[in-house]
Amino acid sequence: MLLKLALPNYLALLSGVIAGVIDVAWIARLGSAPAAAVAVATSVENVLLGLVLLIHGGLTVVIAGRSGAAAATAIRAGWILYALLTPAVVAAGLLLREPLAALLLPDPHAADLAVDFLTILFPGLVVFYAQSVVDGIFAGHGDTRTPMRLALTANGLLLVLDPILIYGAGLGVTGAALATLIGRTIALLTGLTLLRRRGLRGAGPASVREVAAAGTPIAGDFLLRMGGALAVVAVVGRFGVTQIAAYGIGVKVLYLATMGFYALRNATTILAARTGGERGLARRAVTAALVAGTGSALLFAILADPLMRLFTTDPPVVAAGVSFLRAIGGYLVPIAVVIVLGGYLTGTGRGSRLMMITLAGMITQTALAWLLSHHFGLYGVWLAMAAAALIQLVAVLPAARSSREYAAY
Numbered sequence: 019m020l021l022k023l024a025l026p027n028y029l030a031l032l033s034g035v036i037a038g039v040i041d042v043a044w045i046a047r048l049g050s051a052p053a054a055a056v057a058v059a060t061s062v063e064n065v066l067l068g069l070v071l072l073i074h075g076g077l078t079v080v081i082a083g084r085s086g087a088a089a090a091t092a093i094r095a096g097w098i099l100y101a102l103l104t105p106a107v108v109a110a111g112l113l114l115r116e117p118l119a120a121l122l123l124p125d126p127h128a129a130d131l132a133v134d135f136l137t138i139l140f141p142g143l144v145v146f147y148a149q150s151v152v153d154g155i156f157a158g159h160g161d162t163r164t165p166m167r168l169a170l171t172a173n174g175l176l177l178v179l180d181p182i183l184i185y186g187a188g189l190g191v192t193g194a195a196l197a198t199l200i201g202r203t204i205a206l207l208t209g210l211t212l213l214r215r216r217g218l219r220g221a222g223p224a225s226v227r228e229v230a231a232a233g234t235p236i237a238g239d240f241l242l243r244m245g246g247a248l249a250v251v252a253v254v255g256r257f258g259v260t261q262i263a264a265y266g267i268g269v270k271v272l273y274l275a276t277m278g279f280y281a282l283r284n285a286t287t288i289l290a291a292r293t294g295g296e297r298g299l300a301r302r303a304v305t306a307a308l309v310a311g312t313g314s315a316l317l318f319a320i321l322a323d324p325l326m327r328l329f330t331t332d333p334p335v336v337a338a339g340v341s342f343l344r345a346i347g348g349y350l351v352p353i354a355v356v357i358v359l360g361g362y363l364t365g366t367g368r369g370s371r372l373m374m375i376t377l378a379g380m381i382t383q384t385a386l387a388w389l390l391s392h393h394f395g396l397y398g399v400w401l402a403m404a405a406a407a408l409i410q411l412v413a414v415l416p417a418a419r420s421s422r423e424y425a426a427y
Contacts, residue, residue, distance in 0.1 A: 062122075077093070082158050168209045
C-alpha cells in the first residue's frame with residue numbers, strides 16, 4: 019500500500035517541480051546568466067510552495083481521517099485559508115522581488131533577468147496555490163493519481179509552449195514564466211471541473227483551525243528546508259554566476275530523488291493518519307527510504323556528466339555541476355530517512371518535533387556552509403549539507419522510536 023500510494027504521488031510531485039527543470043533546460047541555451055536567473059527564481063517558488071503546504075498538507079491529513087459531510091467542512095476550510103494566504107504572498111512578493119533577486123544573485127544582469135521571471139511568478143501564485151489546494155483535496159480522499167495527471171498536463175503544455183515563447187516570440191526569461199503560468203492555468207481548470215463532477219465541494223462550518231494545525235508541521239518543515247536551500251544559494255553565489263548556474267541545475271537534477279523521498283513521506287503520512295500508526299509502517303518506510311537514498315546517490319555519481327549535459331554544454335558549468343552531483347551522496351542517504359520518517363511523525367500527530375529538528379538542521383547547515391566554504395571552497399558547502407543531514411537523522415530516530423509501533427524497529 020505504501021508504494022501504491024507513493025508512486026503516483028512521486029510522479030505528481032516531480033511533475034510539479036519539473037516545470038522549473040524544463041524552464042532551466044530551455045533557458046540554459048541562452049547562457050549562464052539566464053540559467054542562473056531562472057534557477058534561482060524557481061528556487062524561490064519552491065520556498066513559496068512551502069507556504070501553501072499549510073493548506074495542502076492540512077487537507078490531506080484531515081480529509082484522510084474523515085468522510086462525507088465531515089470532509090466537506092475541511093474542503094471549505096482549505097479554500098478559506100487559500101483566500102487569506104494568497105493575496106498576502108503575492109503582494110509581498112511583488113514588493114520584494116528586486117531586493118530578493120539582488121540578494122541571491124550578485125551579477126546585476128542575472129538579477130535583472132530573475133526580476134523579469136518573478137514579475138510573472140508572483141501573480142501566478144494565484145493559480146499555483148489553487149492547484150495545490152485541489153491536489154490536497156484529491157490526496158485526502160486517497161486519490162494520488164488525479165494530481166499526477168493534472169501535473170503531467172501542465173508540463174506537457176510547458177514542453178510545447180517554452181520554445182515557442184522563449185525563442186519563437188523572443189521573450190526569453192519572461193516567455194518561460196508565461197509558459198509555466200499558461201500550462202498551470204489549464205491544468206487548474208481541469209482539476210476544478212473534476213472536483214465538481216465528483217461532488218468534492220466545501221460545505222458546513224469551516225474547520226479552518228483544524229486544517230491549519232494539521233498542515234503547519236508539514237508546511238513548516240518544507241519551508242525550512244527550502245529556506246536552507248536558498249541560504250546555500252547565497253553561499254554558492256560568492257563563487258560566481260557560473261557556480262550558481264551549476265548548483266541551480268544540479269538541484270533540479272536532484273529533484274528526481276528528493277521528490278521520491280517526499281512521495282514516500284506523503285504516503286506514510288496518509289497511512290499513519292488513517293491507521294493511527296499501524297504496526298510495521300515505520301519500518302517499511304525507513305527501508306524504502308534507504309533504498310531510494312542509496313540508489314539515488316549511486317545514480318547521480320555514475321550519470322553526473324550526461325545529466326548535466328542535458329541542460330547545458332558550457333564546460334565550466336558542466337564541470338561544476340558534475341562535481342556537485344558526485345559529492346552529494348553523503349547528503350541524500352540520511353536526508354531520505356529524515357524526510358520519510360517525518361511523514362510518520364506528522365501522521366501520528368507529532369509533527370512539531372520534526373519542525374524543531376529541521377530548524378536546528380538548517381541553522382547548522384547554513385553556519386557550516388559559510389565556515390567550511392572558506393576552508394574547502396564549494397566542497398565545504400557539500401560537506402555542510404551532509405553533516406546537517408546526519409545531525410537531523412540522529413535527532414529524528416529517537417523521536418520515531420518513542421512510539422510503540424517503531425520501538426521494535
